[in-house]
Amino acid sequence: MILTVTLNTALDLTYKVAALVPHTSHRVTDVTERPGGKGLNVARVLAALGHETVVTGFAGGPTGDVLRGLLAPLPVRDALVPVAGDTRRTVAVVDAATGDTTQLNEPGPAVTPTEWSAFLATYDSLLTDARAVALCGSLPPGVRVGAYAELIRRTRAAGVPVVLDTSGEPLRRGIAARPDLVKPNADELARLTGAREPLRAARDARRRGAHAVAASLGADGLLVVTPDGTWRAAPPAPVRGNPTGAGDSAVAGLLSGLVEGLPWPDRLRRAVALSTATVLAPAAGEYDPRTYQELLDRITVTELATAA
């Protein structure tokens, strides 16, 4: 199976309003609830691609119960570890006329050292069956900033490939622990390395420890720098839509390609087709399998240079 880790899971609420006007009162005309957090999104796409998938991380309190209830009918196995605190909510306020979104993210429950130890025990036991791991998203309060670095060391010790998708200091520390792949966006990569130019920044990130770097370039696709070569993959044309979850779909594409032993250009094709299909889908974070299949043959992959 493939294991995805979401330490700061979330109940994602989407509120439709006529238009958000600060310091006034709004009637929410439509409410949707969805189990969220980047690793959960990655897991959903992996399952849709036909991979046996397990999700772990933390869930607790009444919001955690709702999250697990929404997860239950999905084709992913719930191996979330209980916490005493309440799982966070995120609220996406969508203006009905324009589709513009205003995001409000709760911080998440404080995780105690005992809860972290319980998680590590679960993680180690899940690793014995894992063909690959994705570590995704922000850290909840109480979890040390070096947490991903610790998980990467354990994963590598178990001989399991590991992908890291986070930002800021957890990304910096995680990279130093030598993950197989990191997937920052261009901004995160620039913040990490100080280099604004994605190719230069991605090469720098490899020097810092990442075995391979996939930089997401938004509507322009993906750039990967690997020991085997450097490629850029782009959709047939820039698309308009809701980018929520597009990065998570890309991670699922790269991770499934890794597990299936696909060559890098095919992994990239899959990742960009999945993320483009996600942007095009009307529901945030979903994708239409037919659109994905149609896009697959229309992704341009260009080799840029020999191994960095």
Add this chain to the structure above:
Amino acid sequence: MILTVTLNTALDLTYKVAALVPHTSHRVTDVTERPGGKGLNVARVLAALGHETVVTGFAGGPTGDVLRGLLAPLPVRDALVPVAGDTRRTVAVVDAATGDTTQLNEPGPAVTPTEWSAFLATYDSLLTDARAVALCGSLPPGVRVGAYAELIRRTRAAGVPVVLDTSGEPLRRGIAARPDLVKPNADELARLTGAREPLRAARDARRRGAHAVAASLGADGLLVVTPDGTWRAAPPAPVRGNPTGAGDSAVAGLLSGLVEGLPWPDRLRRAVALSTATVLAPAAGEYDPRTYQELLDRITVTELATAA
């Protein structure tokens, strides 16, 4: 006991953010949860004034469970009726620097005819012990716009005094059923009657059926038009603070004064002192009993005219 009705109860969430900027992403630095809906706020203040208080209305789903859990330790009796739908949330987004608030209100669960019948049975049985009733707030989806009018007729038939605090069409229909008191704010009163001048609008509302009308004038206090006279009550000076719940505190003041048989000027004094203390309290919807006591002697009550 005093009975308060909140057909559309809510879990009130308060999110603190640095500053709300539409179409960007925000870290919520502080989250508080509180059982909400106007009737629940009224009940809390009645209980603080020493009155035995019962709350009814609807609660359901996971959010309803959280609401009832937060209600359990409070000195009010929970006689909420279960619904299959999920109780709504409201989100107050507070800018940390200015204290300005942006409000997002979910619509609430759809109430079925069977659930409404179950509520009526509960309501009728609670009426046998009630010394007074407050009907408060908006109607959830599925409840007919004449619902308050129906409850007012039942309450009057049982010989129990009834106060109505709502707006729009439910207020218009409710007034026609001849409640003992309505407490619209000046805007609601203007929308109802077409008259912008509060005294004229309040007299008009009496002609439409309300036995007495208490118009809240915001920082300027209250105006009441009753069969016994017309009074205006004002705080010693306009105060700055959070007006959330101030109207509910005023209802609690008027209702407790009615049950205790206080003369109108004393009821007004209490209502304005309570609502002013609520505005001054740092936590939304709370009030400091000492501030309330200090304010009581400093409220100016003026008789404006003989009975309208």
